[in-house]
Amino acid sequence: MTSINWTSFFIGEEDWIFLLEISLRTIIMYFIILIGLRLLGKRGVRQLSVFELVVIISLGSAAGDPMFYKEIGLLFPVVIFGIIVGAYRLTTYFMAKSKKFDDLVEGKCVYLIVEGEFSIDGFNKESLAQDEFFSELRQQSVSHLGQVETAILETSGNLSIFFYPDEKVKYGLPIMPALFEKANERVFELGKYACTHCGNILHLQPSIEHNCDKCGHKKWIKALKTCRVR
Secondary structure, eight states: OOOOOHHHHHHTTSOTHHHHHHHHHHHHHHHHHHHHHHHHOOOOGGGOOHHHHHHHHHHHHHHHHHHHOTTSOTHHHHHHHHHHHHHHHHHHHHHHHOHHHHHHHHOOOEEEEETTEEOHHHHHHSOOOHHHHHHHHHTTTOOBGGGEEEEEEOTTSOEEEEEOOGGGOOOBOBOSHHHHTTOBSSBOSSEEEEETTTOOEEEEOSBSOOOOTTTOOOOEEEOBOOOOOO
16 A cells, blocks of 8 residues: 655645745735735725726736746746736826726716616616615615615625605615515505516506506516614
């Protein structure tokens, strides 16, 4: 039975002295990354835009290989870091000078809810699933869209929500799973109903089928007008 070569198992074909070199390389790259991030400015992770995340990932990729590939000298990642940071600075300069260029790089914020109803145009611009969006709202104690005056998807991907005060809450589309699953094309009793596609509120008579006058869809849920529980 062949015995296991534990030295080869743990450090491969290199000798133990290479561990010291890796440690030194890692420490140096660590400080280079810190300097690079400091030059990018003070932004929290949740504040980073897609553009800035690409820059961070590029820095991480440039830093990784020199840490454990001894055939790659440390001068190369330093040059790469310099180019990435320089390109970032140049890009942000042009973004500050040109609104069109800023919109091209960062994108624009998108209105998802306006006055308690979906902004269909806004949703069509984003690859945001309705379930995912409802989950975000429920985490803010929202039970129906009539509690929300405006919801904006920021360029960072964060969701900004502005609520109606309790006295101004409107009838709205329920977003609690148990209620939303009761959507039906048939209206069984007189009352306020919400279109499941756009959140449009209509006062409907009992009928087998009714098309939404805003989006043309046919599924309805009885609308709610409860206040948020905070």
